[in-house]
Amino acid sequence: MNTPENLLGQARELLDHEWDGTEWSAPRMAALLARRAAEAILRTTCEKYCGRVDRVNNRALLIIAVQVLDDGTGVLLERAWCGLSRACHRHAFELAPPESEVRELIGLVERAGHHR
């Protein structure tokens, strides 16, 4: 099961694992997993307040979350998702966030998960 906890655990494992670093970028893979976790938390949390959100995209959900979730979860998720998205899209000139930044963003997602 790809629960947020599992995804975040796998992300951390990737970052902590001594992989042969030339094959792939562990921070990038970890960011992809963490963003999936953030999105899962976002949807679950929003559903609690708004009912079904299947057809609402993530950006819209984040706007709602920031407005609705007054325990700070929305803000945490917004920060984490935007940060992780920088690692999950090809930017015009920015390089992918480094491992330390991804690790910090995973921390944000974890905190948002605990708030739920």
Add this chain to the structure above:
Amino acid sequence: MPENPADTRLISLVRSLLNRESPPQDERVRGLVLAALEDEQRLRAALEGSHTPVTAEETEDDTRQHTTPAGTFLRGIEVGGFRGIGSRTRLPLHPAPGLTIVAGRNGSGKSSFTEALELALTGNSYRWSTARPALWKENWRNVHQDVSPTVRVDLAEESAGDTRIEVAWPDSGKPEEHRSTVRRPEENPELPPEWHRALELNRPILSYEELGNLFEAGPSKLHDALAKLVGLEQLSEGTQRLDTLAKELSAAEKQAKKLRGELRDDLDHSEDERAPELRKLLGKHKPDLEAIGGFVTDSAASGGVAARLRELAEPVLPEQADIDSSVNQLRTALGEAAELVGDSVAGAEQRSALLHRALELHREHGDQPCPVCGQATLDAEWSSRARQRLDEDEQWITVARQAQEAVRRGAEQLRSRIARVPALPDTAGVELENLERARRARERWATPPERDGELAEHVAATHPELVAAFTELREEAAARLAQYRDAWSPIAEKLTNWLEVMREVRSKAQDLKDVRGAHEWLRDNTKRLRNEHLRPLADHARRIWSRLRQQSNVDLGAIELTGNGPQRKVALHADVDGAESQALGVMSQGELHALALALFLPRATMDQSPFRFVVLDDPVQAMDPAKVDGFVQVLAELAQDRQVVVFSHDDRLADSARRSNVRARILEVQRGRNSEVTVVNSDSPAHSYVSEARAVAKSELDPSVREAVLPGLCRMAVEAAAWEIYSAKRFHNGQDRDKAERLWTEHKRTRARIGLALCGDPDIDLDFWLEGYPRRRHTLGICADGTHEGLKCSAEEAVKSLQTTIDDLLREPR
């Protein structure tokens, strides 16, 4: 010859200017100018004639041969436990001309490589010596790894081989306590001396901070850096050497002038009769040293008091022994003559003549009465007696005559001795107590009796008085002369010094003239020389600026070194929309950075430098994005015969290189857990993502992980390919980079980005493209839904579809 190629170039330029002079400079002056640019020893040798610098112009080939040393390239930089790098990591570099771009986020460890390189080569770091050294020194060891800090730089030198520089620190050492070990071909443990000079002058490593400080340090610093760079230090040193030598040579002239002044003052206050004449001689433009030399002794004053005293002080009397001898001779002669008294010689001669006639008469006419007495008879008997008498008379006459002659000679000798005592000279101006007595004694002495018989007595009587009077006079005159000389001696002494110095001045006059000539030439031509020498660098800087300026309205004009001392500066002339101005005053911060680069790059890539590499640490940090493409072109041009390594905090440079036809090796530095730094190839991001996706698909990762990450990697690969197409199209059409980047960032969906790549329109309906090939739609589906929902097909299928789509997309015309 100088060892530094910059100096050799300067000498060639000086030689050329000297040979172009009209009228031409004297050969010796030309030699002195050139020797002055070498060193002091050679300059002095040239002056002495034991060193003859070549004054003829060299051919261009000769010059090039002197100025191009063997090239050195970087083979790699390996760093461990130092700054941002934990485990030992190597940045491999290809030791040949070409462009290498190393991208890495701030904090990725990329600057640690440049700092390590700088440290290995120079023993220092720009950051250590500036900015916040205390902070730097506290954090120079990598905190994550328990690894001893080490730096290893490998270089390849043409025609020599590999050089390795290793830097290590003791366990608890401070950063400056590092030890460097050099391994060079033939076990040479020293770096070549020309490397040290080139590291200072042609600095091949430049950081962003240093770039910013190039203009901050003040105009004189920039002036000095450029002046030193093009060997103009040698020019000012040469001028200084000639100036020092001219001063040294003219020291005698100065001293002579000073002494002459003092002498003239002394003479003005002297009552000596020689003073006015000497003063007049000294006042001449070119004083007659021989004539003036007479004044050191009193020989010059022939008609003056000194001359008169000197005359009186001279011994003029005949020797006593001579006088005594002459007197005795005369007396003896007189005594001998006196014994013959009884008949006069004349009577004896007449009598002899009469007897001769009488005998002749008898012989011719026979016996007859004496015609004189008339009583006696002239007969044979008489004739016999007469002949005997005649013989006796003639003998006596001879003896008497001899006695007379002895008296005459004796008297003559004595008179001559009397006459030899000259009359006392005119003594006007000289008052001597013994003069009158001497004069009187001499008068008595000089008026001898006419009779020879009294002469000896006269001499004997007057000589003692004469000797006594003259001796006293001479002693008095000598004493007076000594007084006279004593009064003159300070002047004479000074005059002696002056003459000695003047002789030196005269002997060195030609040397001084030539050295001054050489000094004036070099001084007067300094401005011309320094700007002519700077010209190639200035031209190169302008060419670079013209590539970097892009939309800037500032056109860089002449670059000149102007002013002296605290006023020295680099004049960077600019043309701002047709109006003349100074570049530094009208440029923005970003433009100043670009200008600094334009000045740095020619400096680092001059032929004189043995380093064929240039390392730039994040030069684009403050650069207007619009200038990046021009900058890549500049780097590519440099990379034709230089190894250019550029570090960058973002992907703009790499991106620009990928898009253009520039051949570049692109690496990315990534910093992982515990400062594990990796260097990966980043030539083609789209293909890299595909490779990564393939690696993930084939990996033993948990399937749920593979399914979760593969769609994201697919999307990144598609977006990377789309950006490559989109940016290439936009930039090749000359469109603004800022706008293109903004549009890309605003449209985050993969479809919109493909729309931008294909048609420049993010909202275009992609059906025309999706229908062209089935895998396109499949891949886009993975990118869109899979990223959020997970992979719906097998990992292998996803990668195959991705590969095809990427290849397909990258074939799009740009």
